[in-house]
Amino acid sequence: MRLNTIKPGEGSKKARKRVGRGIGSGFGKTCGRGHKGQKSRAGGFHKVGFEGGQMPLQRRLPKVGFKSMTRDRNYQVRLTDLERLPVDEIDLLVLQAAGVVPGDALAAKVILSGAISRKVTLKGVGATKGAKAAIEAVGGSVAG
Numbered sequence: 231m232r233l234n235t236i237k238p239g240e241g242s243k244k245a246r247k248r249v250g251r252g253i254g255s256g257f258g259k260t261c262g263r264g265h266k267g268q269k270s271r272a273g274g275f276h277k278v279g280f281e282g283g284q285m286p287l288q289r290r291l292p293k294v295g296f297k298s299m300t301r302d303r304n305y306q307v308r309l310t311d312l313e314r315l316p317v318d319e320i321d322l323l324v325l326q327a328a329g330v331v332p333g334d335a336l337a338a339k340v341i342l343s344g345a346i347s348r349k350v351t352l353k354g355v356g357a358t359k360g361a362k363a364a365i366e367a368v369g370g371s372v373a374g
Contacts, residue, residue, distance in 0.1 A: 305331040307355070309364060310344030321353045
């Protein structure tokens with residue numbers, strides 16, 4: 231193999247379209263733009279979804295549903311995470327300080343995952359039915 235014999239793979243390089251080069255090229259005269267109209271002219275551009283002044287489809291259709299802006303900042307906490315914490319009174323700030331939930335958390339909820347064997351008090355932190363029962367079974371309490 232020599233440097234002067236190296237060629238790109240078959241079909242990997244495609245010749246660019248040369249418009250306005252005569253009838254035989256297939257792109258002569260109108261250069262593939264058709265006849266008349268905004269899209270045939272130089273600078274003939276309109277934004278995506280534009281329908282010539284008619285009310286666009288995306289504005290004619292009704293808006294459906296709701297996307298919560300805060301959903302991604304509500305976190306789940308396992309019972310095993312509570313077991314590892316050194317304090318007995320647990321709120322959102324304690325969970326953030328321990329790194330159980332990120333600093334931007336708006337809310338946290340304890341779920342029944344794992345086990346807890348010591349008494350803890352939850353304040354301002356939600357809990358599922360099963361998690362609440364597990365916490366109360368070892369003498370803890372859930373407030374709020």
